[in-house]
Amino acid sequence: MSLILQTIADGLVLGGLYSLAAVGFSLIFGVMNVVNLSHGVLVLIGAYISYTLWHVFGLDPLLSIPLNMAALFAFGYVYQRGIIQLAVDRSSLLASMLVTFGIALVLRNVLVLVFSPDFKNVTPSYAFNSLTFAGITLDFVRISALGASLVLLTVLTAVLRWTAIGRVIRATAQQELAARLCGVDARHVYGLTFGVSAAFAGASGAILGIVVPFAPPDEAIWTINAFVVVTLGGVGSPAGALIGGLLLGLISTFTSQFIGPAFPNAMMFLILVLMLLIRPAGLLGNAFSGSR
């Protein structure tokens, strides 16, 4: 019994991280239909920024989140306006996916050249403390990771729902033409959306760094995770990302606990393919524009 509870707890904690890492991917996919295959590398850039700040200035990774988000927001805005929008204009959406893949290769290579291909991890002072509650053991870092993820996801939901910029983003996602007729500068909004998405990728990177070790080639895994989360939960909403992420966390811990440590990836993809076939819009299905 306590094994099952422990597995559930581990799954939920891991799922919180997956949710946060995927929410930006989901936002871009929902708002502009672009599959951003460089999302994973943005997550890792966030992780490396926090690593550097911690390593050089001793700044706590959780406190470096705002810096991280600001840096990646700027990067995301420029990236969208400078490259992605051009690709979408001149070619197809599928080709824009290839462009993001190309950028992912470039950035991964840059990370390898700057930080070496070795695994890095961030170990703040509280890294080895843990908390036992009703027979379940949870590390401090994992609890703080889950907490930070939930707080950030809530903030994003509030921003999307109640602020002016959130309203504009949602309007552009629903119908670009109508939004433009109402005086919305759609390209600026796309840039902002990409910036927000990259900022959340950066935040998740900061948290990732204290939970698991990371190396540049991991970016592919984080991109694919984001895709699975979005397929499970549904496109374009933080709530969908949260549900998808928690489910993915549970699937992955349960598979490695009860089927075998080698199978979480196979199980994840099996569920991805099944979900695409049965319910392509995800559990909370609100596919914005006809994404199918």
Added chain:
Amino acid sequence: MLQDGITKHRWWIAMSAVALVLLVIAPYFLSPFHVRVGQQVLFAAGLALSWSILGGFAGYWSFGHTAFLGLGAFTASLSMSFLAALPPLLAFVVALALGSAACGLVAALLAYPILRLRGIYFAIAMLGVSQVLAELNNNLDFMKGSMGVMLPRIAPRSVDPAIYFYYLFLVATACTLVIGFAIKVGRIGYGLVAIREDEDTARMLGVPTERYKTMMFVLSAVLTGMFGVIYAWSLGYITTGSVYRTDFSLNMIVYSLLGGMGTLIGPIIGSFLMVVLTQVLLGKLLDVHMMFTGILLVAMVLLAPRGIVGFVRDFRERRRGRAS
């Protein structure tokens, strides 16, 4: 329609025949290293052509075609334990047939569910399929994916294996090109273009979209599997990592895109340029290899979204427009 196609494209056919003759005599003039590069060019071109039959003609971009490459290679390799009594070459032919057939069978089973998905969803579902197959191959013991399988030598003692496989790949790629040509100029080719441009309208106008898509999916899988088997034998020893390679899936797309999507010559030009560029010119710069590929990918989509063939075609049309 095949007759018309042959008359219409007689210049292309004549040029292909000349190119074939040149390729047949090429190994006598090339250094061993360049024969090996030629082998890789032919392998890449064959894969890109097999991918194009579905991806280029019908617009169904598979991001996981390496699934069939690996499946074919491993089915053939594992069947060798039953074929050990046969002489190596005959065993190879039987294994080739078995590997390709297995790919066709799996594709036929997958076709109904997976071809209902379109665009990005189809692409990612195929990526998922390839990952599931690769993980299972790596982790189930009877598939020997992590341990690896040794394959017998089929090239005669007197012949250099590099040259032997150069010719095998040449034959396979030429067959794939002929099949691709027959499809493209035939009735089905026009049906596939209609599917690519607007599937719902095509279906409304009486194109049997489901049947065409399924046929092409299976054919593309069989051809990819065939290349997988030949590739496995050219390596002599395979593991999951050496045949289920995501970069193969990506290369098929990139080479087709670079040359010209939906054409037959495009994937061949693209493969030639990229393989020669990466193997010969960038061989010494392994550190920035990935960065270079990425930059090229981005530049290509931004500057020549319809590939080299599209670029040349636009250029010629513009010149003709100015002349008249």
